[in-house]
Amino acid sequence: MVRWGQFQMDVVKRRRKIREYLREANAAVFLVLDVDTIRYLTGFSGSDAVLLIAREEWGEDLFLCDSRYTFQAREEVQKSTVREYRKKLDGIKDALEAAGVRDVAIEAHIVTLAFFEKLRESLPEVHLVPLNQSLAGIRALKEPSELTFIREAIRVASESFQEVLPRIAAGAEERQIAVELEYAMRRRGAQRTGFDTIVASGDRSALPHWTAGRRKLRPGDLVVVDFGASVNGYNSDETCTMVVGRPSEEQEKIHAVVLEAQKRAMHAIRPGVPLAQIDSIARNTIQEAGYGAYFGHGLGHGVGMNVHEEPQLTPDVEGTIEEGMVFTVEPGIYIPGWGGVRLEHMVAVTAEGCEILTYLPKSLISC
Amino acid sequence: MVRWGQFQMDVVKRRRKIREYLREANAAVFLVLDVDTIRYLTGFSGSDAVLLIAREEWGEDLFLCDSRYTFQAREEVQKSTVREYRKKLDGIKDALEAAGVRDVAIEAHIVTLAFFEKLRESLPEVHLVPLNQSLAGIRALKEPSELTFIREAIRVASESFQEVLPRIAAGAEERQIAVELEYAMRRRGAQRTGFDTIVASGDRSALPHWTAGRRKLRPGDLVVVDFGASVNGYNSDETCTMVVGRPSEEQEKIHAVVLEAQKRAMHAIRPGVPLAQIDSIARNTIQEAGYGAYFGHGLGHGVGMNVHEEPQLTPDVEGTIEEGMVFTVEPGIYIPGWGGVRLEHMVAVTAEGCEILTYLPKSLISC
Numbered sequence: 001m002v003r004w005g006q007f008q009m010d011v012v013k014r015r016r017k018i019r020e021y022l023r024e025a026n027a028a029v030f031l032v033l034d035v036d037t038i039r040y041l042t043g044f045s046g047s048d049a050v051l052l053i054a055r056e057e058w059g060e061d062l063f064l065c066d067s068r069y070t071f072q073a074r075e076e077v078q079k080s081t082v083r084e085y086r087k088k089l090d091g092i093k094d095a096l097e098a099a100g101v102r103d104v105a106i107e108a109h110i111v112t113l114a115f116f117e118k119l120r121e122s123l124p125e126v127h128l129v130p131l132n133q134s135l136a137g138i139r140a141l142k143e144p145s146e147l148t149f150i151r152e153a154i155r156v157a158s159e160s161f162q163e164v165l166p167r168i169a170a171g172a173e174e175r176q177i178a179v180e181l182e183y184a185m186r187r188r189g190a191q192r193t194g195f196d197t198i199v200a201s202g203d204r205s206a207l208p209h210w211t212a213g214r215r216k217l218r219p220g221d222l223v224v225v226d227f228g229a230s231v232n233g234y235n236s237d238e239t240c241t242m243v244v245g246r247p248s249e250e251q252e253k254i255h256a257v258v259l260e261a262q263k264r265a266m267h268a269i270r271p272g273v274p275l276a277q278i279d280s281i282a283r284n285t286i287q288e289a290g291y292g293a294y295f296g297h298g299l300g301h302g303v304g305m306n307v308h309e310e311p312q313l314t315p316d317v318e319g320t321i322e323e324g325m326v327f328t329v330e331p332g333i334y335i336p337g338w339g340g341v342r343l344e345h346m347v348a349v350t351a352e353g354c355e356i357l358t359y360l361p362k363s364l365i366s367c
Numbered sequence: 368m369v370r371w372g373q374f375q376m377d378v379v380k381r382r383r384k385i386r387e388y389l390r391e392a393n394a395a396v397f398l399v400l401d402v403d404t405i406r407y408l409t410g411f412s413g414s415d416a417v418l419l420i421a422r423e424e425w426g427e428d429l430f431l432c433d434s435r436y437t438f439q440a441r442e443e444v445q446k447s448t449v450r451e452y453r454k455k456l457d458g459i460k461d462a463l464e465a466a467g468v469r470d471v472a473i474e475a476h477i478v479t480l481a482f483f484e485k486l487r488e489s490l491p492e493v494h495l496v497p498l499n500q501s502l503a504g505i506r507a508l509k510e511p512s513e514l515t516f517i518r519e520a521i522r523v524a525s526e527s528f529q530e531v532l533p534r535i536a537a538g539a540e541e542r543q544i545a546v547e548l549e550y551a552m553r554r555r556g557a558q559r560t561g562f563d564t565i566v567a568s569g570d571r572s573a574l575p576h577w578t579a580g581r582r583k584l585r586p587g588d589l590v591v592v593d594f595g596a597s598v599n600g601y602n603s604d605e606t607c608t609m610v611v612g613r614p615s616e617e618q619e620k621i622h623a624v625v626l627e628a629q630k631r632a633m634h635a636i637r638p639g640v641p642l643a644q645i646d647s648i649a650r651n652t653i654q655e656a657g658y659g660a661y662f663g664h665g666l667g668h669g670v671g672m673n674v675h676e677e678p679q680l681t682p683d684v685e686g687t688i689e690e691g692m693v694f695t696v697e698p699g700i701y702i703p704g705w706g707g708v709r710l711e712h713m714v715a716v717t718a719e720g721c722e723i724l725t726y727l728p729k730s731l732i733s734c
Contacts, residue, residue, distance in 0.1 A: 296434030
């Protein structure tokens with residue numbers, strides 16, 4: 001497990017990156033409002049707070065919260081002065097006025113237009129500098145301690161899946177399988193599921209974002225199970241496809257195409273390769289097999305404190321793969337009325353390629 | 368249960384209110400991006416889409432989504448033309464350009480600054496009109512069919528609590544209680560929990576936003592359990608406080624103060640009364656008893672498709688109570704190091720007062 005001293009060192013390193021970023025953006029302070037990013041930079045696991053990180057260190061960075069969270073903040077928050085506010089906007093105003101700063105960076109993809117307007121009204125002297133995806137880029141590169149947390153989330157999810165697997169059989173209801181899987185993850189230490197569990201059977205398996213309904217599994221059904229655990233603030237996200245009873249030739253064929261697409265994509269992953277290229281390797285494999293019209297979503301997405309974070313693997317995304325990225329590789333073929341197959345594994349980018357973190361079976365499981 | 372025809376009639380009525388709102392705001396189209404509001408106005412239960420509602424009806428309103436959701440949208444979405452996009456921004460742009468509209472209302476408390484900037488760049492001809500809390504105000508007034516859904520969520524949560532109650536006893540771990548309660552709610556039909564279940568025991572009960580940890584219940588502990596089910600898109604949110612074994616005199620006294628604060632506040636609820644007044648009735652009761660310093664949060668909040676929505680009941684909120692509002696009344700006393708008591712009931716405002724929806728025991732339960 002990750003030790004506490006390690007976390008404190010990580011926090012110092014992360015904030016150093018933020019300070020570099022502030023120098024580039026020419027801002028004196030970073031006003032952090034995203035709770036996941038606040039957790040990343042302090043250790044605070046509550047759901048409402050403000051963090052102010054100064055480019056030139058002010059002694060300590062400032063963590064602000066209301067009275068509901070003060071005790072928790074004093075226990076959890078690392079390397080920051082904890083201060084209580086009655087109203088968030090006033091807390092921010094007081095802190096920035098006391099510091100006398102003018103240029104304040106904010107997270108453009110987090111702050112709502114309404115809150116932005118309130119900040120502007122309440123701080124007429126301050127120049128707000130919207131930053132795009134900056135912290136998301138930093139958070140995309142996982143440190144070894146974060147990989148440990150992600151592995152733990154994957155372990156919880158995978159063991160839970162193994163436990164529930166015998167219950168995935170003809171006659172079982174989609175939502176009953178989802179409920180049991182979530183219960184198994186919670187019992188093993190998940191704080192919650194990362195997202196609503198998907199158990200999509202029969203023709204529903206052709207719907208990539210179906211959740212789990214009242215339908216009962218029947219012989220011959222494809223069953224797509226997409227699930228994730230959130231443990232210590234980090235997520236897993238993986239998908240298995242099964243068939244109830246003996247797979248048909250067509251089911252086997254389509255499964256083999258999806259598996260081949262996933263393998264080829266994973267094989268090409270290494271630092272320096274464009275993200276879009278990995279998507280297109282999988283997409284071309286599916287297209288060559290004649291199923292190009294049935295793969296409508298991106299190939300993958302980063303996973304960490306959020307289930308969906310940077311990087312995105314889509315046909316027209318910019319940017320390249322970097323060591324430390326953790327993302328899903330999840331090609332699929334979805335044929336309306338017939339069914340779908342999706343295989344989703346998580347990988348961590350290493351210096352020379354990638355490590356497959358998921359240890360679920362890749363074969364078309366008969367259940 | 369709510370019948371489908373009823374839902375369609377509700378949808379027509381809700382959109383009529385939106386169109387009135389658009390006339391006041393002098394906008395031709397409402398660009399709805401909040402998925403809860405989209406569900407409210409269409410029935411769509413997926414997690415990503417766009418809805419365009421025109422002030423002057425265009426034939427039908429436009430529902431836009433990507434290919435992951437098209438099938439689901441065609442099954443679920445009422446009273447709209449469903450159209451698929453590859454990229455959200457392009458889908459919006461194409462629809463607005465085809466309609467030739469200039470003034471487009473957006474939800475200022477939902478749209479992020481980054482997305483707002485992208486909209487502006489991609490639609491230079493369009494004038495974006497940010498609306499504050501407009502739909503929130505409409506959604507705050509529940510229709511009879513919505514009350515049926517909320518009652519159902521409360522029933523699921525309450526029966527689950529009754530099931531788990533015997534397990535809340537000395538030796539049980541906080542998180543184990545939370546896991547069992549969530550499992551019970553899921554089995555009874557909850558799609559998910561509305562929020563992370565709180566089981567806060569001993570000194571942790573003094574932390575209003577503690578979740579549930581590894582602590583085991585001990586004789587004499589106060590135990591605050593705050594939980595909610597999400598059923599058919601509607602939430603419940605309720606809190607019980609228990610004591611392990613026999614309550615002490617001080618525990619009984621503080622419980623009685625909180626109960627009295629809640630009773631007096633509920634008694635004063637009726638249309639036309641300022642929201643802030645209800646908060647202050649409870650707050651004064653606690654203050655008069657000498658515990659004013661130990662009630663740090665607002666008295667309540669609206670509950671519906673979101674666990675926290677309009678109205679807010681806080682000391683300085685504006686606005687008055689209206690018939691059809693559904694909100695929590697949740698006074699508490701939290702003494703650091705000693706423990707806390709919170710009682711949270713949901714109420715629905717009627718023509719003359721309020722109906723208490725929660726049917727959990729109000730007394731200090733010994734467990």
